[in-house]
Amino acid sequence: MDKRELAMRRLELAESPPPSLKIFSSTPPSTQAQFDPLGEHQLEDSACSLDTVLRLRAARATTEKRLVRKQDAVILPMTLLLYLASHLDRSNLGSARLQGLEVQVLNNSDTAYSIALSCFFVTYIILSIPGTLLGKAIDAATCISIGAFVWSIATTCQAAARTPGGLYTARCFVGVGEAMFGQVMAFHLSLWYTKPELSKRVSLVLSGGALAGGFSGLIAYGIGRLGQTAIQPWRILFLMEGLPSVLLAIVAFFCYPSRPSKSQFLTEAERALSRARMNDQSTYEATRGIKWNAVRRALFDWKTYTFAIMYSCMNLTLGSVAGFLPTIIRDLGYTATDAQLWTIPPYLVALGTTFALSSVSDRTQSRGVATAGVFLIGIAGWSVLLGTRAINASNSQFELRYVGCILVVTAAYGTIPLIIAWVTANTGSESQRGIGLGMLNTVGHCLSIVAAFAFPSRQGPDYREGITLNLAFQGLGFTIAVCLTVFFRMENRRRDTIEGTPKTGVTLNTMQKLDLAPGFRYAV
Structure with missing residues (x-):
């Protein structure tokens, strides 16, 4: 590489500064030195070689991978277990129904x-x-653990x-506890x-919901094979779960x-790097x-409610x-x-399927197309x-x-x-994200109440009305996903025209203007 090419390359690097050279300026000097040995200002003032810059970038990438693996090992197992438990405890009523709950407690009433x-x-x-x-306001991890205690006692x-x-009261308290967990979990993650890493992690955790469905069926099957017991099978099911x-x-x-700045399992240098990683995408809120x-902004933003309506279309099926x-x-014979x-x-x-789709979505950074594709699967089903x-x-036919x-x-x-990662990526601060995620449940679960009344026994075994209702809302969800994808693409192009293409490695100041801040681009 001759001197002219080297000069041009240095100019490109100056226009797109690597995070490893700039984001540690707010950390203690001892911490900064571990990731920027020459010091940020020294690098700016010295004629450092291209090799030095590239070496520092490579060192930053290697250290990040090690940090992410460490976070995964500590955070994801507990989060997965909590989500598995939450879905076992919220969705076990369907299995308990077949084990005699409806007859023995609810007077054999569909309505009850x-x-x-x-x-x-x-x-x-x-x-x-x-809850979100x-x-x-306090601490996401504390909120999650208290919510888990409430719902588990109620279950x-x-x-x-x-x-x-008595059953209605207990079910209400299960909802109270899970309201302190549901979207707080996504907020905590x-x-x-970072945004490119989030969907796969959320998918891994939310796979606990699918695992819960499988475990619940297996547990209920095992209890059903016990034969006559002193305690009714459905009571054993609630106790075991x-x-x-x-x-x-x-x-x-x-x-x-709780959060990187307070974590005990990370070193001071790792905490600084974790904060820096979040600063790469927008201004990091280090406090409660x-x-x-x-x-x-979130409450008066039409996108908040559009996402929530799309989420409700999915929740009708869920x-x-x-x-x-x-x-x-059972009605199949x-x-x-x-x-x-x-x-x-x-x-x-x-x-x-969920984990595979989310992995592809993370690699391609495409949320809308993947979401629309899953709605098509629902339409087919x-x-x-x-x-x-x-x-x-x-x-x-069976x-x-x-x-x-x-x-x-x-x-x-x-x-x-996919929807949770999409909402998370398109908010400009933690508080805006909290409202956006909370609204997914507030509006998004309204159709879950409709689902509770959609399959009365008198419609069985075909259940054509309930199936038609679900089919219609899967179509609506697909339409919303496509429209949001088109809108975000057009809005990003409009901002590129006005502001130019966003520079990489530059921290966005989103504290005031949030998703309207210069340089912010929506995930599509």
Whole structure:
């Protein structure tokens, strides 16, 4: 490389400064020296060689990979276990129904069962935004562990229910606890991982939901094979899924890391690097507390509600799966016990598909296309169920209906991490993100209440009205995903025209203007 080429290369580097040369200026000198041995100002003032710059960049990349692996090893296992427990405890009513809960407590009433399902969503919806803001105001890890303790105690208490009112009360408190966990979990992960890293991690954690569906079916099947017991099978189910969650919540309260700046498992240098990584994408909020300008921006932003409506389209299917999948599979001709076992394969397929889609989405940084694709899977699944009859059906029709169930479960779980990562990437601060994620539950779970009443027994075994309703909203979700993708592409092009292409390695100051700040570009 001759002198002219070297000069041109240095000019390019000056216009796009590497994060390793600039982001540690706010950290202590001793910390800065570990990642920028020459010192930021010394590098700026000296005629450092291109080799030195590239070497520092390579050192930064290697150190980052090591840090991310360390964070993964500490944060993800506990988060996955918590999410697994939360979905076991919120969705076990469908299995308990087949084990006698509806007959023994709810007077064999479809309506009473639907009310029990919806009680969870009433408190979950009302408290989701306050719960998410609480995670920002105090500490996300503390909020999560307290929420886990509340929902696990409430789940265990369901085993003692003897009247519909007792079950309704317990279900309401399950919703209270999960409102302090649901989107706070996604918010907590966004404190540790950059936008390109987030979807795969969220997907890994949310795979706990699909695992919970499989485990719940397996546990219910095992309990059903016990035969006559002193305690009714559905009570054993609630105890087996509730009590371990209590212990997990206590462990999380003492061991779950909060945020990088306060973490004990990281060294001072690693904490500085973790803060710097978050500064690479936007201004990092290192303290607790709520930024009310960001709250107002999120509450009056049409995109907040559009994302939430799209999320609700997915939640109609998720609520239908959680409440009625065992019943739909039983109506394919299986016994109640065997139906529990046959709920497992759809969840396993959903688990693999969800993680694969999120990994591809992270690599390509494409959220909208992947989200629209998963809605198409849901459309295909519900179409198969609508197009095949369960009454006087042939073996091939029963097999097709089971394939439809697999596609529906895959769509229900595959969309969640994609939408959460999409919302997270398109907010400019932690407080705005908290409202955006909380609104996913507040608006997004309204259709979950509808799902609780969508499959009454009088419609079985075809359930054409409930299937048609789900099919229509999957189509709406697909349309919204496509429209948002087109809008974000157009908006990014408009900003490129006005501001020019954003420079890499430059920290965006998003504290005041949030997603309207110069240089901010939306994830598409």
